[in-house]
Amino acid sequence: EVQLVESGGVVVQPGGSLRLSCAASGFTFNDYTMHWVRQAPGRGLEWVSLINWDGSSAYYADSVKGRFTISRDTSKNSLYLQMSSLKTEDTALYYCAKDRTTPVSTALDSWGQGTLVTVSS
Amino acid sequence: DIVMTQSPDSLAVSLGERATINCKSSQSVLHSSNNENYLAWYQQKPGQPPKLLIYRASTRESGVPDRFSGSGSGTDFTLTVSSLQAEDVAVYYCQQYYSTPYTFGQGTKLEIK
Numbered sequence: 001e002v003q004l005v006e007s008g009g010v011v012v013q014p015g016g017s018l019r020l021s022c023a024a025s026g027f028t029f030n031d032y033t034m035h036w037v038r039q040a041p042g043r044g045l046e047w048v049s050l051i052n053w054d055g056s057s058a059y060y061a062d063s064v065k066g067r068f069t070i071s072r073d074t075s076k077n078s079l080y081l082q083m084s085s086l087k088t089e090d091t092a093l094y095y096c097a098k099d100r101t102t103p104v105s106t107a108l109d110s111w112g113q114g115t116l117v118t119v120s121s
Numbered sequence: 122d123i124v125m126t127q128s129p130d131s132l133a134v135s136l137g138e139r140a141t142i143n144c145k146s147s148q149s150v151l152h153s154s155n156n157e158n159y160l161a162w163y164q165q166k167p168g169q170p171p172k173l174l175i176y177r178a179s180t181r182e183s184g185v186p187d188r189f190s191g192s193g194s195g196t197d198f199t200l201t202v203s204s205l206q207a208e209d210v211a212v213y214y215c216q217q218y219y220s221t222p223y224t225f226g227q228g229t230k231l232e233i234k
Contacts, residue, residue, distance in 0.1 A: 050221070108161070114170060
C-alpha cells in the first residue's frame, strides 16, 4: 500500500524559511515523478512543483518560482520542499503526491494527508 | 499557463439523479503524439486529501464506481455522476497535466438537493 507522510509544517514569520518532508513507502520511490500541491484554508487546489524520477528536472508554479526548491533523496525514500522568503499567501496545507505512471508524468494517484504551513507575524 | 475553468461553482442534485460538471481549458490538452487528453478529475471530501477519479479524460481509476464517467476532448470536458449517492457529496476538481505548471480548476461543490 502506498503511503505518503508529510511533516515540517509550522507557524513561521513572513520572510522566513522552512523545509517540508514527505516520507514515501509502498512503491519504488525512485521510479516516479513526485509533486507538491497546496490548498489555502477554504480554497481550491494549487499545484506547486514536481520533480522527475531521477531528480534531473524540476518545475514550479510561477507563484513560488525562485523561492521554493523541490528535491528528493532516494536513499531515504523522501521528497522535500525547501521554502524561503515566505509570504502570508503561502499559508496552506501542503500535500505530497505521487504520479500515476512512469516515466511520463500524468495524473496524481496517491496523496498524503498534508502538513500545515502558517505564515504569520 | 493553461487556465482551467469549471462550471458551475456549486451544484445541488437529488439522490439518484444525474450530476454534470464542466471543465474548460484555455488551450487544447490533447497530445497529438498519442491522441490522449491530459486531463484528470479528482474528488475531495471534507478533511480528506483529493482522490483521483478519472485520467486521460475518460479512464476511471481502479476502484472508482462506474457511476462516475468522464468525457470530452481538446478544451471541453465533462464529469458525470449518473446516479448521485450520499457519499458523492464533495468538491470536484479538474486538472491538466499537458504542460507545466499543471493547473487545477477552481472546484465545483456537489451537494444533495
